[in-house]
Amino acid sequence: MVRRGAFELDLVLTAGPGEVVALLGPNGAGKSTALRALAGLVPMSGGHIRLDGADLRPLPAERRGIGMVFQDYLLFPHLSVLENVAFGPRCRGAGRRAARERAARWLDRVGLAGFASARPRELSGGQAQRVALARALAVEPGLLLLDEPLAALDAHTRMEIRAALRRHLAGFEGAAVLVTHDPLDAMALADRIVVIEGGRLVQEGAPAEVARRPRTEYVARLVGLNLYRGRAEAGTVTVGGGTLDTVDSLDGEVFLTFAPSAVALYRSRPDGSPRNLWRARVAAVERLGDRARVRLSGPPFDAVAEVTPAAVAELDLSEGSLIWAAVKATETHVYPA
Numbered sequence: 001m002v003r004r005g006a007f008e009l010d011l012v013l014t015a016g017p018g019e020v021v022a023l024l025g026p027n028g029a030g031k032s033t034a035l036r037a038l039a040g041l042v043p044m045s046g047g048h049i050r051l052d053g054a055d056l057r058p059l060p061a062e063r064r065g066i067g068m069v070f071q072d073y074l075l076f077p078h079l080s081v082l083e084n085v086a087f088g089p090r091c092r093g094a095g096r097r098a099a100r101e102r103a104a105r106w107l108d109r110v111g112l113a114g115f116a117s118a119r120p121r122e123l124s125g126g127q128a129q130r131v132a133l134a135r136a137l138a139v140e141p142g143l144l145l146l147d148e149p150l151a152a153l154d155a156h157t158r159m160e161i162r163a164a165l166r167r168h169l170a171g172f173e174g175a176a177v178l179v180t181h182d183p184l185d186a187m188a189l190a191d192r193i194v195v196i197e198g199g200r201l202v203q204e205g206a207p208a209e210v211a212r213r214p215r216t217e218y219v220a221r222l223v224g225l226n227l228y229r230g231r232a233e234a235g236t237v238t239v240g241g242g243t244l245d246t247v248d249s250l251d252g253e254v255f256l257t258f259a260p261s262a263v264a265l266y267r268s269r270p271d272g273s274p275r276n277l278w279r280a281r282v283a284a285v286e287r288l289g290d291r292a293r294v295r296l297s298g299p300p301f302d303a304v305a306e307v308t309p310a311a312v313a314e315l316d317l318s319e320g321s322l323i324w325a326a327v328k329a330t331e332t333h334v335y336p337a
């Protein structure tokens with residue numbers, strides 16, 4: 001439990017040896033606060049933190065045996081790359097030579113053996129982040145904390161460092177907690193995803209499970225699905241002011257999802273089809289690469305459709321148009337709420 005002004009974070013988080021847990025959540029959800037509490041950088045108002053059976057809460061940050069990687073690297077500008085990496089082992093009592101040897105090994109592992117005597121300002125963003133990773137791992141921490149480690153990198157470097165990070169995390173025997181905004185980073189790097197909103201855990205599971213079965217609006221948007229909560233009875237789910245037919249036989253409170261690409265749009269009512277069909281108003285049309293996203297507003301419910309730009313032109317879609325939307329029952333997916 002952590003309090004920061006009016007904000008309260010109340011979270012139970014576990015990570016096993018070798019496990020990578022991603023904390024995912026919207027702005028202000030409390031992700032960084034959770035990481036900082038683990039690191040000992042913000043005080044907790046209750047609860048405990050245990051690492052390998054030891055209680056960390058009374059320990060100051062530098063004695064917790066934790067490695068940290070931040071978005072902005074935070075390398076010491078006046079030290080060489082090698083000295084940056086050797087800093088941790090030195091602080092933990094290693095002799096100068098042993099610390100430098102260990103640092104050199106880590107630099108080699110992250111592919112930067114040739115940069116030992118460079119200063120941080122001479123490095124690219126991707127290289128700086130590799131040094132930051134080497135510095136965090138050189139202390140052989142029981143717990144590795146990564147706060148948006150890829151956020152400051154351009155798209156290409158981001159991909160490259162994501163792959164490198166994935167390799168190093170796979171070989172890391174301690175527990176790792178990664179904070180990210182980016183579902184792709186979470187999916188690519190984590191064994192388990194913990195979603196927090198408003199300081200509370202709202203969903204937890206393997207990446208594929210979270211992507212397939214979102215349980216909040218935020219997660220559904222992140223993974224690009226339309227999500228509804230409603231009551232199912234004999235294959236029909238009542239959501240908002242309408243109903244949707246499904247092929248599932250679940251009864252009771254359920255979540256129902258379908259992909260935006262599963263929504264077909266028509267100018268006039270298509271006849272004779274067994275699909276879910278409703279009248280919708282176009283709230284917005286956005287171009288998204290080679291597709292167009294069409295936001296539909298209810299009643300009976302809101303939805304997002306994804307169609308080709310050609311379809312937008314043919315249907316003459318614009319804000320305020322009234323159209324018909326259809327989704328096949330077989331394109332819906334239902335699971336218990």
Ligand SMILES: Nc1ncnc2c1ncn2[C@@H]1O[C@H](COP(=O)(O)OP(=O)(O)OP(=O)(O)O)[C@@H](O)[C@H]1O
Binds near residue numbers: 027029031
């Ligand atoms: N130093 C502080 N003093 C008071 N409140 C704070 C402080 N730092 C953060 N908060 C509040 O704590 C809440 C959680 O912030 P936190 O930075 O942990 O969220 P986050 O999920 O990491 O968000 P983001 O994705 O924007 O980084 C926010 O409401 C924020 O306003």
